[in-house]
Every structure is written in structure tokens, then in C-alpha cells.
Amino acid sequence: MWRVAAYPFLGIWIAEQLPAFGPTFxxxxxxxxxxxxxxxxxxxxxxxxxxxxxxVQQFEARAA
Incomplete structure (x- = not known):
């Protein structure tokens, strides 16, 4: 479950290494x-x- 937050934060960190433009917060x-x-x-x-x-395949109903 760690990758739920890891990839977006890594993407933000990589993007911040690019030349800066636009608003900051x-x-x-x-x-x-x-x-x-x-x-x-x-x-x-x-x-x-x-x-x-x-x-995962769709389950089919079985005859009883």
C-alpha cells in the first residue's frame, strides 16, 4: 500500500527539478x-x- 502516496510524491519531486514557472504555494x-x-x-x-x-473471471451461476 505504500505506493499509493509514493508515486505522486516522487512525481512532484521530479517535476520540481524542472525550471520553475507559474504560481507557488x-x-x-x-x-x-x-x-x-x-x-x-x-x-x-x-x-x-x-x-x-x-x-479474476466473472463467476457464472451454477444450477443447484
Missing amino acids: GGIHLIHAAVGSLVAVLVDWVINQARRPAI
């Missing part, structure tokens, strides 16, 4: 934070799909 550039966290969530989703594809 608390020392964090808002545009960088939004874009970095969204990209990181997409990367997390891609990694999750590649490692553990949906293997």
Missing part, C-alpha cells in the same frame, strides 16, 4: 505538482497493469 509550484502527480499516477497504473493483469 508553500514553496511548491502548483503546475509542476499537478502535472508531476498525474504523470506519476499514470506510470503507476501502467506498471500495475503490466505486473498484475486482471485475472
Whole structure:
């Protein structure tokens, strides 16, 4: 469960290393934070799909 917060924070940290522009709040550039966290969530989703594809099948009703 640690990756729930890890990837977005890592994305924000990486995005903050880029040249600064736009408004800041608390020392964090808002545009960088939004874009970095969204990209990181997409990367997390891609990694999750590649490692553990949906293997749960739909259950069928059995005759009693």
C-alpha cells in the first residue's frame, strides 16, 4: 500500500527539478505538482497493469 502516496510524491519531486514557472504555494509550484502527480499516477497504473493483469473471471451461476 505504500505506493499509493509514493508515486505522486516522487512525481512532484521530479517535476520540481524542472525550471520553475507559474504560481507557488508553500514553496511548491502548483503546475509542476499537478502535472508531476498525474504523470506519476499514470506510470503507476501502467506498471500495475503490466505486473498484475486482471485475472479474476466473472463467476457464472451454477444450477443447484
